[in-house]
Amino acid sequence: MKTEKISELTINRLSIYLRCLNELAGAGEATVSSRSLAERFNLNSAQIRKDLAYFGEFGIRGVGYYVEDLRQQLMRILGLLTTHRVAIIGAGNLGLALANYPGFSEKSFRIVAIFDVDPAKVGMKLRDGLTISRTDGLRETIERESVEIVILTVPAEVAEAVFNEVTGAGVRTVLNFAPVHLPPRPGVKVKTVDLSISLESLSHFLANPAGEPSGW
Amino acid sequence: MKTEKISELTINRLSIYLRCLNELAGAGEATVSSRSLAERFNLNSAQIRKDLAYFGEFGIRGVGYYVEDLRQQLMRILGLLTTHRVAIIGAGNLGLALANYPGFSEKSFRIVAIFDVDPAKVGMKLRDGLTISRTDGLRETIERESVEIVILTVPAEVAEAVFNEVTGAGVRTVLNFAPVHLPPRPGVKVKTVDLSISLESLSHFLANPAGEPSGW
DNA sequence: AATTGTGAATTCCTTCACAGCC
DNA sequence: GGCTGTGAAGGAATTCACAATT
Known part of the structure; x- marks a missing residue:
């Protein structure tokens, strides 16, 4: 157990491990080794052990990890044992799609508000208790809804x-999801999902078959 | 100009530089230095110069880079001078939102087909020439539509x-966009956008204020 | 004087390899 | 024997710092 700072990459992998453990738990597996975990998403097994070692000693030598135990540990580490209250700002196609996205664990994330500037959209009911709000009340609603x-x-x-x-x-x-760089603010964490960057990276791959340079 | 293999991270940054150059070109700027570019998304200026140097010598010492020239170079390197034909598979909320996403440059990406298994959705017209297709014709349509x-x-x-x-x-x-690991296939490039991982990373941040360890 | 392009230094991340334990 | 936890090695990405150039 270290006090080193933990890399974003490690945290992202914890989510992947957790998803896999959920499946293993569903399949009734009792234990899993770092090797068998690693094989599922071709990763190095030492990587998995190192990632977990930042947070404690969860495994048993000669055995592996208890699936249910490790699952609980990861949920705790990722802060998924409490429910986080989420607001979506911008009820365009993407905002609405995310409001209904089934992939977010209901237990850990709850969408409590969705906002739009367009008066034609304000008041639209999406589902039980979720109605598009005006953006002027933004600050107030964020505070009231925690x-x-x-x-x-x-x-x-x-x-x-x-x-x-x-x-x-x-x-x-x-x-x-907006394709802009947001300025750093102390104590604030931003994750940007930039769809254009992803597509352009694929485009680059198409333009440069098999590692050929694209310079000339 | 090297033959080294170029990192994904470099390619992603090229997209960011390109977006910025588009704005600068729109604002009528003729040249830009790596430093002023770097300041816009707090990056190191040497990083930008190194990224560009993989592909050629585009700058002029003492001056910087010509905005329009560099813009063209990046478009070429990223394969954005030709139009790529795109198919969306899965016309759920997210698929439909992406079909209408305005952020993809129309010039470089064109959505030519969208598929769903649900018979109730098949045949729905989204816009000029874009109708939801049955998934049985998937392979055939992909080939026909290139x-x-x-x-x-x-x-x-x-x-x-x-x-x-x-x-x-x-x-x-x-x-x-599916939260699964897709097995590597030679010659195939996959970019996965995993929304749960992003949210869970934010959740971890909330659970671990200011770099405190989450182990115990 | 200003700014690029780039070796060298540094920092960060991954993998190896093995002692220690079950 | 099998598997974890981890120090050491190796590799990758970033930043420094400066010679070269306009």
């Missing part, structure tokens, strides 16, 4: 302004 | 099977 996580699905031009408003209201974590 | 890029927005359970089908049909690049 929103911890904001998902930003607004146009790029206004993303930074909205970001400033929500962090000003005390939000410390933002999942940003 | 699809180069597939966006996978199907449920996790079927993602691998669909992946095998599209790569079998000759598709070499896949943008995967």
Whole structure:
């Protein structure tokens, strides 16, 4: 158990391990080794052991890890034992799709508000208790609803302004889908999902078959 | 100009630089230095110069880079001078949102087909010439429409099977939104966008204020 | 004077390899 | 025998710092 700072890459892998453990638990497996885990997503087994070792000694030599125990540990480490209250800002196609996204564990994340500037959208009921709100009440609603996580699905031009408003209201974590760089704010964590970058990376691959240089 | 292999991270940054150059070109700027570019997304200026140096010598000492020239170079390197034909598989909320996503440059990416298994959805017209197709014709349509890029927005359970089908049909690049590890295939590039991982990373941050360990 | 391009230094991440334990 | 936990080695990515160039 170290006090070193833990890399983002490690945290991302913990999520992957957890997902796999959920499946193993569902399949009734009692234990799993770092090797068999590693084979599922071709990773190195030492990597898995090192990732876990940052947080404690969860395994048993000669045996492996108890699936249910490790699952609980990972849920705790990832903060998934409590429910986080989420707001979506921007009820365009993407915002609405995320509001209904089934992949977010219901237990750990609950969407409590969704906002849009368009008066035609305000008032639209999405489902039980989730209605599109006006953006003028943004700050107030965030505070009243104790929103911890904001998902930003607004146009790029206004993303930074909205970001400033929500962090000003005390939000410390933002999942940003706008294709812009948000300025760093102390104590605030931003994850940006940039779909254009992903597509352009694929485009580069198509343009440069088999590791050929693209320079000339 | 090297023959070294170029990191994914470098390619991703090229997309970021390109976006910025587009703005600068729009604002009528003629030249830009690596330093001023770096300041916009707090990066190191040497990083930018190194990234560009993999592909050629595009700058002028004492001056910087010509905005329009560098823009063209990056478009070429990223393969954005030709249009790539894209198919979306899975017309759920996310698939439909991406079909209408305005962020993909129209010039470089064109969505030519969208598929779903649900008979109730098949035949739905989304817009000019884009109608939801049945999945049985998948392989045939991919070949007929010369699809180069597939966006996978199907449920996790079927993602691998669909992946095998599209790569079998000759598709070499896949943008995967299903929360699964897709097995590596030679000559095929996969980019996975995993929304749960992103959210769980934010959750971890909330659970572990200011770099405190989460072990005990 | 300003800025690029790049070896050298540094920092960060992954993999190896094995002692220690079950 | 099998598997974890980890120090040491190796590899990759970033940053420094400066010679070269306009």
